[in-house]
Amino acid sequence: MATLKYSRQRESIKEFLMTRKDHPTADVVYENMKRIYPNISLGTVYRNLSLLADIGEIRKLPSFGGVDHFDGRIEQHSHFMCNKCCKVIDMESENLDHLLEDAGKDFNGEISDYSVRFFGICEDCLKTENN
Numbered sequence: 001m002a003t004l005k006y007s008r009q010r011e012s013i014k015e016f017l018m019t020r021k022d023h024p025t026a027d028v029v030y031e032n033m034k035r036i037y038p039n040i041s042l043g044t045v046y047r048n049l050s051l052l053a054d055i056g057e058i059r060k061l062p063s064f065g066g067v068d069h070f071d072g073r074i075e076q077h078s079h080f081m082c083n084k085c086c087k088v089i090d091m092e093s094e095n096l097d098h099l100l101e102d103a104g105k106d107f108n109g110e111i112s113d114y115s116v117r118f119f120g121i122c123e124d125c126l127k128t129e130n131n
């Protein structure tokens with residue numbers, strides 16, 4: 001694999017994602033990067049996000065609720081999206097590794113990864129509903 005040229009913008013994008021737990025979209029990353037690099041374009045941000053995801057430094061959650069979200073947390077974990085406020089939350093207490101085994105039973109290829117998405121109403125929205 002060719003060594004990537006160091007890019008300060010790409011480093012900043014990665015650092016920004018590491019500080020966020022809310023799985024921002026490219027637009028949100030762009031808005032925040034513009035404060036540091038006023039001339040940065042959405043295209044540059046998007047390209048760097050895709051690149052970082054390709055080399056495994058971040059995770060891309062493609063088309064989650066119709067739009068790509070990005071995650072600075074790269075170890076295996078699942079996500080929940082609220083149908084009301086569209087926020088994407090990490091699911092902590094679960095072990096879905098059996099999914100890999102089950103999926104592999106009648107499958108002759110090689111499975112290396114999986115991604116699970118849960119949908120429903122988040123805690124905050126439930127509270128507002130019940131008030």
Ligand SMILES: [Zn+2]
Nearest residue numbers: 082085122125
């Ligand atoms: Zn919600």
Ligand SMILES: [Zn+2]
Nearest residue numbers: 071073079090
């Ligand atoms: Zn996540």
